[in-house]
Amino acid sequence: MNKKIWVRTLSVGAIFLATFLGAEKIRSIEDPTAEARAEEVPKITRTEAHFVKKNADHTDYLIEFTKKEDRTIINGVPHISQLPELQRGCEVTSLSMLLHYQGTAVDKMTLASEIHKIPFRDENYVRGNPYDGFVGDIYTFSKSGYGVYHGPVASLAETYLPGKIMDITGQSFDAILKLINSGSPVWVIINSTFAPLPESEFTTWKTNTGNVKITYREHSVVIVGYDKNYIYVNDPLAAEGYKPVHRKAFEQAWIQMGSQAIGIEK
16 A cells, blocks of 8 residues: 555544544533533623522513413522533532522532532442432533432432421422422422433443433423423523423423422421
């Protein structure tokens, strides 16, 4: 083979291999679409809660919610962005919104430091279980990580409101609506599309505490209201709060993620 052609072939092959391994590294760390979605959200530098904008248009928007008899909305739930400090911190940011609404002013960075953490992989290269703690790095996509499920979040919330945390994981969606009706926003695990995912989006991790089904599109939001057709959420990756999402698809996606939900007893 001509020497120049051989060298060119090796170079192209090396570029392809590097690109492939780079793509695999991104997927192994987090939802590969997360960074693209994050770029659409204004960069918030504050680490404390910031309330929904009180401009005329948005105030009218909230009033419209409360005027409709078939719609139940909890007004005044602060909307907090997880960015830019917590690229994987949707769960603790959503918990911060819930606690702030109940009068406990703890910021997302404090919760991020306090949430129980476990390695992404242990010394035997076995992955961590999100039911046991936050898996990997909560701060940046440049390090391996995943997220955390309801148990460790409920335990952390309990340290701030002893005896008042209601972990209703495993119950029906009606239990969430009951909490909303009582005046408590509800922390949930969902996916970033707010709709059921195909099985191709899931994989099973073998951990030291059992197998766990995960998706790199895992996400957490706070439910702040509902009506016949929509669920209203404070999404820590959205530009503002009280975002409507289709109710039927949201319910199905919530069930698909293990029916995980936490509220506060009123």
